[in-house]
Amino acid sequence: MNHPTLLSNIQIGPHALAHRVVMAPLTRMRSEPGDKPGALMAEYYAQRASHGGLIVSEATVVSPTGNGYLGSPGLYNDAQIPGWKAVTEAVHAKGGRIFLQLFHAGRQSHSDMQPDGAQPVAPSAMEYNGVAYTANGWVPSTPHRALETAEVEALVEDFRRAAQRGLEAGFDGVEIHAANGYLIDQFLQDGSNQRTDAYGGSIAKRARFLLDITRAAIEVWGNDRVAVRLGPSGSFGDMKDSDPEALFVYVAQQLAPLNLAYLHLIEPRVIGNSIDESKDQNPVAAQLIRQHYKGLIIAAGGFTAESAERILQAGDADLVAFGRDFIANPDLPERIRHGQPLNAYDRDTFYGGSEVGFTDYPFYQQSA
Numbered sequence: 001m002n003h004p005t006l007l008s009n010i011q012i013g014p015h016a017l018a019h020r021v022v023m024a025p026l027t028r029m030r031s032e033p034g035d036k037p038g039a040l041m042a043e044y045y046a047q048r049a050s051h052g053g054l055i056v057s058e059a060t061v062v063s064p065t066g067n068g069y070l071g072s073p074g075l076y077n078d079a080q081i082p083g084w085k086a087v088t089e090a091v092h093a094k095g096g097r098i099f100l101q102l103f104h105a106g107r108q109s110h111s112d113m114q115p116d117g118a119q120p121v122a123p124s125a126m127e128y129n130g131v132a133y134t135a136n137g138w139v140p141s142t143p144h145r146a147l148e149t150a151e152v153e154a155l156v157e158d159f160r161r162a163a164q165r166g167l168e169a170g171f172d173g174v175e176i177h178a179a180n181g182y183l184i185d186q187f188l189q190d191g192s193n194q195r196t197d198a199y200g201g202s203i204a205k206r207a208r209f210l211l212d213i214t215r216a217a218i219e220v221w222g223n224d225r226v227a228v229r230l231g232p233s234g235s236f237g238d239m240k241d242s243d244p245e246a247l248f249v250y251v252a253q254q255l256a257p258l259n260l261a262y263l264h265l266i267e268p269r270v271i272g273n274s275i276d277e278s279k280d281q282n283p284v285a286a287q288l289i290r291q292h293y294k295g296l297i298i299a300a301g302g303f304t305a306e307s308a309e310r311i312l313q314a315g316d317a318d319l320v321a322f323g324r325d326f327i328a329n330p331d332l333p334e335r336i337r338h339g340q341p342l343n344a345y346d347r348d349t350f351y352g353g354s355e356v357g358f359t360d361y362p363f364y365q366q367s368a
Contacts, residue, residue: 003308003337004309005020005309006312006320006336007019007020007333008020010296012054012097012261012262015097015172016052017053017097017319018053019337020312021050021308021322021332021336022056022321022322023055023321023322023326024056024300024326025057025058025177025321026326026327027069027072027350028058028071028358029133029351029352030352030358031071031072031074031083032083035061035067035073035074036079036080036083037087038083039086040354040358040359041073041083041087042086042089043359044358045087045090045091046093047359047363048096048330049091049095049096050096050331051095053333055091055096055097055098056098056099056175057087057098057099057101058073058101059072059101059102059103059177059182060084060100060101060102060103060162060166061075061104061105062075062104062161063104064076065109065120066104066109066158067105067109068105068120068133068182069132069133070133070135071133075102076161080165081168081169084100084169088169098172099173100163100169100171100175101177101229102159102163102175103182104158104159104183104184105132106121106183107122107141107144107183107192108141108182108237109132109142110141110142112134112135113132119142119143119144119145120141120144120145121144121145121147121151122145122146122186123147123183123192123200124192124194124195125143126192126194128141130238133351133352152199155183155209156213157216159213160213160217163220163226164220167220173221173226174220174221174225174227175227175228175229175264176210176214176217176226176227176228179229179230179231180237180266181235181239182237184210184213187206187207187208188206188207188251189239189240189241190206190242191238191239191240191241192239193206203250207251210228214226214228214255215258218258223259223260224260224261226258226261227298228260228264229264230248230265230266232244232248232288233268234266245288248288249288252289252292253293256292256294256295259295261296262296262298263289263293263295263298264297264298264300265289265298265299267299267301267303268285268301285316286311286317290315290317297317297318298317298318298319299311299316300321300323303320324345325342325345327357328342328343328344328346328361329342329364331363331364338364340364343361343362
């Protein structure tokens with residue numbers, strides 16, 4: 001099938017892209033001790049770098065308190081910069097662009113992952129039935145505590161410093177991860193935020209943490225190399241809100257004047273391991289947000305090349321991010337361009353491990 005829009009060029013801030021097939025941020029948990037990227041990670045990203053294409057890095061921890069997955073990389077100290085610099089250089093050598101995704105797991109963590117075995121932190125101390133990945137594998141998250149106001153302000157600075165390290169590491173921009181039930185999402189949604197200070201209560205107050213972080217990143221990078229990722233209807237991480245449409249419309253309206261590189265939206269189409277195509281037009285998704293945000297939108301969430309072309313032609317998104325298919329097909333844009341069949345992915349090797357299921361998927365020429 002022809003994909004004229006998906007394979008057309010587009011400009012993101014100062015970066016000219018040759019197509020609109022984006023590699024989604026994908027948690028792979030292959031970093032080395034000290035949360036440092038190693039040679040294996042550099043090879044993985046280089047394999048998936050296409051001339052004029054965009055990669056969004058896996059979620060990268062901004063603070064020692066922010067990790068919920070053993071093996072996730074960080075940028076909370078200077079010792080982690082060289083490993084990421086090797087990654088960005090490998091991507092650039094292939095003609096690709098790469099944005100750094102920054103996150104903090106919040107309550108999606110475990111005391112074994114925290115400095116001195118402390119409690120994980122969150123907007124509010126509430127019942128939560130999630131899991132974290134530790135040296136003992138997937139285990140229930142341990143009880144968390146509410147952040148003090150001064151600690152929230154300090155975390156904004158942690159995001160700022162991580163953004164600065166990303167600049168030093170040679171990234172092309174940063175994406176603030178405010179989805180999937182991690183710390184920023186926990187502040188946004190009232191199912192996890194019961195605060196009574198300047199960061200809780202009204203929608204405006206719950207959105208303050210995200211907006212403060214975004215402005216801090218803009219001070220480092222400039223607005224056209226900063227992006228935000230939202231999951232307006234996501235329930236991952238035990239998330240819920242009493243009025244998600246009002247919340248995410250407000251957030252989109254506040255982000256719009258900042259003239260960001262793009263807004264990255266997770267379409268609510270993935271249910272468990274299956275895709276519900278009927279949810280393409282869910283009320284809290286790109287179609288709604290487009291009415292309030294006229295800048296570039298990346299849509300993600302179980303797309304095929306065909307459904308990606310449809311959402312682009314409808315005008316609800318400008319680029320589409322692919323996850324599982326990019327894991328299994330390092331040359332995904334070229335396979336789409338030439339109508340070549342895709343490798344099947346192996347879910348059992350998604351998280352942690354070795355080169356198996358990471359850098360050993362064949363390119364089309366190799367498999368042919």
